[in-house]
Amino acid sequence: MNNPIAALDSLSLAFLVAAIAWAMTNKRSELGSGARVAIIATLITMILRDFSNVLQWTGVTQFFDQYLEDFIEILIPLFLGFFLYTFLQDKMVTSLKSSAQERQLILDSLSESLMFINRDLNIEWTNKAAEALFERSPNEMIGHKCHSILHNSDIPCDECPVIRAISSGRIEENEVSAFSAKTLHMTAHPVIGPTGRIIGALESVVDISPRKKMEQQLAGASKMEAIGKLAGGVAHDFNNILTAIIGFAECGIEEAQESPTEKQNPQLEALFKNIIESGQRAADLTQQLLAFGRRQILHPRIIDLNEIITGTLNMLSRMIGEDIDLRLNLADGAILLSADRAQIEQVIMNLAVNARDAMPNGGKIEIITQVTETVRNFADDPVHAPPGLYASIIIQDSGKGMEPDVLNKLFDPFFTTKNNGTGLGLSVTYGIVKQHGGWISAYSEKNIGSVFKVYLPMAHHEEPTQDPIMKIPGSVQLDGRGIGILIVEDEARILDFVSTSLTRRNFRVFTAETFSDGLKTFETVQDECQIVLSDVVLPDGSGVDLVEKIWAVKPSLSVILSSGYTEERAGLDRIRSSGFLYLPKPYPLTKLLSTISEAMQTNILNQDTPDVSQKPAIPLSEKKGIDQPVKKGNH
Ligand SMILES: Nc1ncnc2c1ncn2[C@@H]1O[C@H](COP(=O)(O)OP(=O)(O)O)[C@@H](O)[C@H]1O
Ligand SMILES: [Mg+2]
Incomplete structure (x- = not known):
């Protein structure tokens, strides 16, 4: 057995067979198909060699054996060489494959969507984020035109950043709102091939819809803020004008009633009444603008939301009509809020009326109350409402719904x-809700219905407070009996109307137009003055500061604050907590007189009560270094 092949005995052959079988069947084996062919060929050769040994042993044919042996001796090194070559080649391919896999894994781990798009706008490669963003498998994307996948379009898009990047050789960007109403930010990076030619573009796509939504909400909120300010400002000026118009018309009626018959125009009184009525309508409108601008004075109490809804149920059912099925689904127990009852009722009414208007042929309105606890990232909370407990009122209808615009x-x-709509219902609702520290959201689907959700902060108190008994307005037949009243008002017309009306009713009227003027005048007339009526917003300071200063000097004084609006919440709270009487503008003469009558009664009570503060009535100018006072007023 000098034959090298014959040196292999049966055992080593069995060993080789086992090793090769293991290499070929083991899944983790890195042997490629070429190596497998080489191994099989070697194996066959070895079997043939053993077969030749058998032939030799049996002595069947010397001749056949001689040729076969030579043949095998050539084949063995040939096959072994082939095996070595293919094995090394497979190794290289495998290592290339594994580094490509590794790269794919890395790119798949990015949250940014990536795609390689060639010059023909075919997608050649994507990562997992891109597949997730466009909700397609790699097979559905690769080899397809980018515009058909991204934009469902047969033609390339205008302003396509990939086309621009391929032609300009620069990074190009674009923002598109296309796929599933998402807003996508696309950046195309030109990819330069080995020859220096641009072979396509790597496009990275970021879904910026959440950011866009937030930006829109912020823009919406600041727009509402700006319109609110404007509306509040206009309403303030209007209130002043209306106070004068209504007031003078009332003076006109009085004049018409009192003047000698021969001079009297029989229609004069009716004409003045018309002016008052129209003025009152304008005043109602300004009141709504104030509500939207969050400038109206609230009268918050602890109230139960469920009780308010059941309390308004009768009125609600009458208003929405019989063809609408109104259902309540109220949370168990009381939901306590610190809120202005009338305003919350208005919110519910406005939303219910809109729901009714959306269902001209009948339908269903459901009013739901819930307690919602908000945490930091509460989904429905675009307005920095602090986390906590909120009462929610949900009003949903089965009406015609709304388009996104x-x-x-x-x-x-x-x-x-609507043909006969005012467009104020929801803006007023928005203002009221915001003024209460809450927020409102709307959701709608065309021909299915709409849902409005109002969130209001819950109260920490335990018991609802009773509404005070309404005071009957005082009589117009008021006699001032020479009582001194200081009126501080920067609107000359209002000052004129108020002082004319009060002087006619035997008041001693002192007037001032500014904060400093008010202080000076008070110094001079403080002994004769029992009542102060001041506007809240004065050109050189706050009327609240002014009356607090004056009142500190003479606590027996009755104080009335009047305003068309209050600039901010702090101001509202101050008026409320001060305990001073409040006269909202525009006020008709009857309201002015009834408030003054109330002030006169408090004044009498104040006179009876010993002055506990024992403050001497020292001139204010001594403290503040104000010049010698100038007395103003009509006597
Ligand atoms: N529940 C609702 N269903 C459908 N559309 C509504 C609903 N609520 C409000 N709207 C739409 O909002 C608009 C503004 O409402 P609003 O401010 O109350 O004013 P108005 O009721 O006077 O039109 C309405 O004209 C209507 O188009
Ligand atoms: Mg409405």
Whole structure:
């Protein structure tokens, strides 16, 4: 057995067979198909060699054996060489494959969506984020035109950043709102091939829809803020003008009633009444603008939301009509809020009336109350409402719903889609809810219905407070009996109307137009003055500061604050907590007189009560270094 092949005995052959079988069947083996062919060929050769040994042993044919042996001797090194070559080649391919796999894994771990798009706009490669973003498998994307996948379009898009990047050789960006109403930010990076030619672009796509939504909400909120300020400012000026118009018309009626018959125009009184009525309508409108601008004075109490809803149920059912099925689904127990009852009732009414208007042929309205605890990232909370317990009122209807462009303008004042709508219902609702520290959201689907959700902060108190008994307005037949009243008002017309009306009723009227003027005048007349009526917003300071200063000097004084609006919440709270009487503008003469009558009664009580503060009535100018006072007023 000098034959090298014959040196292999049966045992080593069995060993080789086992090793090769293991290499070929083991899944983790890195042997490629070429190596497998080489191994099989070697194996066959070895079997043939053993077969030749058998032939030799049996002595069947010397000749055949000689040729076979030579043949095998050539084949063995040939096959072994082939095996070595293919094995090394497979190794290289495998290592290339594994580094490509590794790269794919790395790129798949990115949250940014990536795609390689070639010059023909075919997608050649994607990562997992891109597949997830476009909700497609790699097979559905690779080899397809990018515009058909991204934009469902047969033609390339205008302003396509990939086309621009391929032609300019620069990074190009674009923002598109296309796929599933998402807003996508696309950046195309040109990819330069080995020859220096641009072979395509790597496009990275970021879904910026959440950021866009937030930006829109912020823009919406600041728009509402700006319109609110404007509306509040206009309403303030209007209130002043209306106070004068209504007031003078009332003076006109009085004049008409009192003047000698021969001079009297029989229609004069009716004409003045018309002026008052129209003025009152304008005043109602300004009141709504104030509500939207969050400038009206609230009268918050601890109230039970469920009780308010059941309390308004009768009125609600009458208002929405019989063809609408009104259902209540109220949370168990009381939901306590610190809120202005009338305002919350108005919110419910406005939303219910809109729901009714959306269902001209009948339908269903459901009013639901819930307690919601908000945490930091509460989904429905675009307005920095602090986390905590909120009472929610949900009003949903089965009406015609709204298009997205209506939804976007919903809370704008004067926005209406109705022929006879005012467009104020929702803007007023928005203002009231915001003024109570809450927020409102709307959701709608065309021809299915709409849902409005109002969130209001819950109260920490335990018991609802009773509404005070309404005071009957005082009589117009008021006699001032020479009582001194200081009126501080920067609107000359109002000052004129108030002082004329009061002088006619035997008051001693002192007037001032500014904060400093008010202080000076008070110094001079403080002994004769029992009542102060001051506007809240004065050109050189706050009327609240002024009356607090004056009152500190003479605590027996009755104080009335009057305003068309209050600039901020702090101001509202101060008026409320001061305990001073409040006269909202525009006020008709009857309201002015009834408030003054109330002030006169408090004044009498104050006179009876010993002055506990024992403050001497020292001139204020001595403290503040104000010049010698100038007395003003009509006597
Ligand atoms: N529940 C609702 N269903 C459908 N559309 C509504 C609903 N609520 C409000 N809207 C839309 O919002 C607009 C503004 O409402 P609003 O401010 O109350 O004013 P108005 O009721 O006077 O039109 C309405 O004209 C209507 O198009
Ligand atoms: Mg409405």
